[in-house]
Amino acid sequence: MKRLKKFAFAVVLTTLTIALSACGSGDKKGTASSSITIGIPQDLDSLDPHTAVAAGTKEILFNIYEGLVKPDSEGNLVPAVASEVVPGADGKTYTFTLREGVKFHDGSTVTVEDVKYSLDRCADTTAGDPLVPAFSNIESVETPDDKTIVVTLVQPDTEFLANMTTAIVPKSVEDLNEHPVGTGPYKYVSWVPQEEVILEKNENYWGEPAYIDDVTIRIVADADAIVTGLNGGSIDFFARLSSDQVSQLSDDYQIYEGTMNLVQALYLNNKVEPFTDERVRQALCYATDVPEVLDLTSDGKGSPIGSSMFPAFGKYYTDLSGAYPTDIEKAKQLLAEAGYPDGFTFTITVPSNYQPHIDTAQVLVEQYKKIGVTANIELIEWDSWLSDVYSARNFTSTVIGVDASNLTPGALLSRFQSEAGNNFINYSNADYDAAYAEAVATTDDAAKTEAYKKCQQILSDTAANVYIQDMAEFVAMNKKYTGYVFYPLYVQDLAKIKPVEQ
Amino acid sequence: MKKKRKSLNFIIGAVLVGLMLIMVVWGWIKTPYDPNAMNTALKFARPSLAHPFGCDNFGRDVFSRILQGVGNTFIVSVGTVAIGTIVGILLGGLCGYYGGWLDEIIMRCNDVIFAFPSIFMALIVISLIGPGKYQVILALGIAFVPSFARLVRSEFMKQKNRDYCLAAELMGASSLRIMFVHILPNAFPVILSSVIIGFNNAVIAEAGLSYLGIGVQPPEASLGAMLSDAQTFLYKDPLLCIFPGVVMALMILGFALLADGVSEDK
Numbered sequence: 147m148k149r150l151k152k153f154a155f156a157v158v159l160t161t162l163t164i165a166l167s168a169c170g171s172g173d174k175k176g177t178a179s180s181s182i183t184i185g186i187p188q189d190l191d192s193l194d195p196h197t198a199v200a201a202g203t204k205e206i207l208f209n210i211y212e213g214l215v216k217p218d219s220e221g222n223l224v225p226a227v228a229s230e231v232v233p234g235a236d237g238k239t240y241t242f243t244l245r246e247g248v249k250f251h252d253g254s255t256v257t258v259e260d261v262k263y264s265l266d267r268c269a270d271t272t273a274g275d276p277l278v279p280a281f282s283n284i285e286s287v288e289t290p291d292d293k294t295i296v297v298t299l300v301q302p303d304t305e306f307l308a309n310m311t312t313a314i315v316p317k318s319v320e321d322l323n324e325h326p327v328g329t330g331p332y333k334y335v336s337w338v339p340q341e342e343v344i345l346e347k348n349e350n351y352w353g354e355p356a357y358i359d360d361v362t363i364r365i366v367a368d369a370d371a372i373v374t375g376l377n378g379g380s381i382d383f384f385a386r387l388s389s390d391q392v393s394q395l396s397d398d399y400q401i402y403e404g405t406m407n408l409v410q411a412l413y414l415n416n417k418v419e420p421f422t423d424e425r426v427r428q429a430l431c432y433a434t435d436v437p438e439v440l441d442l443t444s445d446g447k448g449s450p451i452g453s454s455m456f457p458a459f460g461k462y463y464t465d466l467s468g469a470y471p472t473d474i475e476k477a478k479q480l481l482a483e484a485g486y487p488d489g490f491t492f493t494i495t496v497p498s499n500y501q502p503h504i505d506t507a508q509v510l511v512e513q514y515k516k517i518g519v520t521a522n523i524e525l526i527e528w529d530s531w532l533s534d535v536y537s538a539r540n541f542t543s544t545v546i547g548v549d550a551s552n553l554t555p556g557a558l559l560s561r562f563q564s565e566a567g568n569n570f571i572n573y574s575n576a577d578y579d580a581a582y583a584e585a586v587a588t589t590d591d592a593a594k595t596e597a598y599k600k601c602q603q604i605l606s607d608t609a610a611n612v613y614i615q616d617m618a619e620f621v622a623m624n625k626k627y628t629g630y631v632f633y634p635l636y637v638q639d640l641a642k643i644k645p646v647e648q
Numbered sequence: 649m650k651k652k653r654k655s656l657n658f659i660i661g662a663v664l665v666g667l668m669l670i671m672v673v674w675g676w677i678k679t680p681y682d683p684n685a686m687n688t689a690l691k692f693a694r695p696s697l698a699h700p701f702g703c704d705n706f707g708r709d710v711f712s713r714i715l716q717g718v719g720n721t722f723i724v725s726v727g728t729v730a731i732g733t734i735v736g737i738l739l740g741g742l743c744g745y746y747g748g749w750l751d752e753i754i755m756r757c758n759d760v761i762f763a764f765p766s767i768f769m770a771l772i773v774i775s776l777i778g779p780g781k782y783q784v785i786l787a788l789g790i791a792f793v794p795s796f797a798r799l800v801r802s803e804f805m806k807q808k809n810r811d812y813c814l815a816a817e818l819m820g821a822s823s824l825r826i827m828f829v830h831i832l833p834n835a836f837p838v839i840l841s842s843v844i845i846g847f848n849n850a851v852i853a854e855a856g857l858s859y860l861g862i863g864v865q866p867p868e869a870s871l872g873a874m875l876s877d878a879q880t881f882l883y884k885d886p887l888l889c890i891f892p893g894v895v896m897a898l899m900i901l902g903f904a905l906l907a908d909g910v911s912e913d914k
Contacts, residue, residue: 370879390705394883441688442706498861501880508706508867512686525779525861 180359182627182643185366185381189340194322195313196268196277201549201636205385206363208637209345210251211313211328214242214261214295221458221553221634223307226353227256227314227329228295237302237589240310242295248352250316251333258289263317265297280309304589308552331356331641340365345640357629357644382624385638388502389445392620402621404632405449407458408547409558410503412494412510412612417572418542420492425484427609431470432477433517434510434612443505447618453602454548454558456616458634462555464599466606467613477517489518495535495544498525502617503545510545510612536570547617549636555598556586562605571611578604658909664902671895672722675715683712684867692885701891705881710874710888714895717869721899724785724863724870725850731789732850733843736796741827743797744804755801758794766791766849767856779862788853792846799842803835837910844907848900855896871896 192198195211214228229245248256269281326334332345343363375381414421452466535541550557564574585597690707701710743751773787855872857863864870878888
């Protein structure tokens with residue numbers, strides 16, 4: 147009797163599921179052209195563009211908020227809320243003209259007051275460091291008339307414009323986390339923490355409007371659920387997949403291949419023995435076979451790099467990936483010169499939630515055996531990594547990827563100045579400090595580019611770290627959609643995605 | 649024929665455990681290949697004569713890794729059970745034999761530790777002393793003490809009022825002598841079967857911790873860590889999951905049957 151009941155229940159349940167799914171797919175067909183479901187691996191940390199810190203949050207907020215200027219897919223800064231930018235000749239003033247008729251999502255028009263409020267909010271130092279660190283350089287934000295904003299700096303900085311991507315928000319809204327209001331191509335509808343965020347198209351967008359009306363952003367924390375979700379059709383789009391995940395997807399998906407825009411390296415603590423010795427660091431570089439790392443961890447995908455910069459930086463980037471060709475004999479010789487003829491033992495600390503970095507570390511361990519160096523991997527949690535390795539600098543070496551917050555070379559290179567607060571590898575080199583200072587101070591573009599290249603060259607020559615690659619990134623999108631565009635930054639531009647014409 | 653024949657459970661269990669011990673020793677002496685050696689050409693290689701269990705995502709020989717993994721799992725389990733048993737016998741013996749306030753204090757502490765699931769307890773210890781093979785032995789060992797202590801205590805309480813104990817006492821034997829020379833051998837059968845079951849639990853706990861990435865550190869292999877790594881390739885190459893999974897299942901089955909057989913024999 148009991149068994150019969152169970153069976154009946156199962157039948158009811160199955161028919162119910164069939165009914166539900168039938169209903170679901172029918173629903174989808176009708177509206178497929180105007181909605182898309184996107185998967186992201188982690189929840190948003192805030193909807194306030196000025197206080198959000200996680201890269202995963204900023205890539206979504208990119209669609210809701212805009213600054214006076216915004217980056218395009220080439221990495222250039224193009225006018226957004228401002229229609230025109232005139233940099234002063236001395237590199238100390240920037241004059242912006244407000245674009246006419248730009249409206250916030252709540253219907254109000256953007257005024258110079260809103261702009262001044264937004265910039266002042268981010269430059270405010272009453273609570274310690276300003277929300278945008280570079281804004282500590284702002285002397286004043288003035289609005290001579292109702293169309294013009296003049297930003298004056300304390301120190302000349304010809305690259306300051308990159309920070310003007312800071313979101314412009316209405317002065318009238320107190321709590322942006324509760325009521326996010328921006329000027330972007332999509333506007334916020336609702337957010338269920340740990341579940342989903344819903345956006346809809348901004349009909350009054352000043353520029354080229356988005357193609358898709360409704361966007362559901364679903365939070366899928368489990369890496370294995372991502373593949374299941376994509377294959378099952380509950381997610382249409384997912385960025386930052388690994389080659390292994392991609393290989394398990396069905397034919398319904400178009401795979402876009404790009405790079406993650408970060409510097410993956412074996413970062414060496416330059417203040418810990420034996421890495422105080424440049425020759426030891428160089429020996430590790432010679433012992434590292436980057437093509438083999440790529441073959442073993444990502445089917446050969448990824449761009450080898452040789453310094454702390456990745457190719458997306460265009461003219462500033464100089465390719466140094468060939469500086470240390472794999473040469474076991476040379477590595478052994480350097481070790482012997484440094485006083486380690488029989489090798490040594492060291493620890494590689496790796497955050498346990500980043501499988502690609504763990505994989506890379508495992509390959510390195512094998513490669514270093516060839517020069518008699520024993521490396522031991524220690525997995526720690528991401529929080530411990532941030533506090534012990536990154537903040538307290540209490541580590542010997544670590545495999546991690548460092549990304550850039552904007553496309554100025556300083557975003558990657560400033561940390562290697564001897565006194566920099568985020569110089570977690572304790573790199574200290576007087577030549578480097580001089581080269582970097584020159585790069586920042588000069589206003590001549592050619593000289594600046596040259597100085598930044600010199601910085602990269604010094605990092606490579608002194609083998610500051612064992613540079614590996616800019617990792618491959620795979621984006622899977624259902625073939626019902628097209629138009630995905632890669633950016634050289636950590637953003638997803640949803641407005642460019644459009645449904646395929648049937 | 650007074651002596652009863654060994655049960656079928658015991659025989660199957662003993663064979664499985666014997667096979668496992670052979671694998672452990674084999675792994676210690678020499679594996680067919682270096683279990684950590686990578687080879688681009690052999691990524692996801694199918695099982696063949698050269699590589700009976702195939703190769704994993706780094707082109708490492710799975711059979712060699714399983715030999716190493718079984719060895720690591722075995723060391724951790726033996727170490728865990730050894731700590732649990734020795735400390736458990738000491739504490740349980742003292743409590744059971746003397747009783748009184750000492751018993752109260754130790755057993756209440758015991759209860760506190762017992763209140764946490766053993767994996768959770770091990771996680772707390774790991775967060776204090778860091779991850780690694782030997783740290784896991786210590787962490788799991790501590791987590792395993794309470795159940796042994798409790799068992800030994802009740803056994804000692806039962807035994808200490810028996811005639812042979814009283815006789816020994818009258819003969820002038822010291823308390824320690826009575827506890828460990830007289831009572832312990834008599835409590836041995838009970839302890840033995842729980843040691844075997846404890847060993848099983850230790851295998852599962854070690855696999856769990858390695859699966860979470862805090863046990864044996866990569867690139868060294870352990871059965872749990874191999875399962876965890878293979879999960880990513882569940883669709884692509886299910887064999888990577890199946891081999892370590894089956895070996896672990898047989899290992900646990902073997903010890904479970906052996907424990908069954910031992911208790912039936914009494």
